[in-house]
Amino acid sequence: MIFFTSDLHLGHENCIRxxxxxxxxxxxxxxxxxxxxxxxxTGKDTVYILGDLIGIVKKTAHPTCPVMPPAFVLTATVSA
Structure with a gap:
C-alpha cells in the first residue's frame, strides 16, 4: 500500500506542548x-513523509529511525 504522513516530530521535546x-x-x-x-x-508498503520526521535532536543520528521498516520516502520542502 501507499501511505502519506507528515509531522511525526520524533525526538521533538516541545512538540507535546x-x-x-x-x-x-x-x-x-x-x-x-x-x-x-x-x-x-510492512516492508511492502511505501510511506511518503511530507515533512517534519524528526525534531531538533542533540545526537548526530536519531535512535528511533532504524526501528521503522525501510519502506519510506522522505520529501523535502524549501521555505523562502
Whole structure:
C-alpha cells in the first residue's frame, strides 16, 4: 500500500506542548508513534513523509529511525 504522513516530530521535546499531543514525555510519544507505525507498515508498503520526521535532536543520528521498516520516502520542502 501507499501511505502519506507528515509531522511525526520524533525526538521533538516541545512538540507535546506546542501541538497539544496527549503524551507525558517525549519517550512515550516516540514509542507510541513507532509502535503504531510498526503495527501498520510492512516492508511492502511505501510511506511518503511530507515533512517534519524528526525534531531538533542533540545526537548526530536519531535512535528511533532504524526501528521503522525501510519502506519510506522522505520529501523535502524549501521555505523562502
Amino acid at each position: 506546542l501541538c497539544n499531543r496527549p503524551f507525558s514525555s517525549i519517550e512515550e510519544m516516540d514509542e507510541t508513534l513507532i509502535e503504531n507505525w510498526n503495527r501498520k507498515i
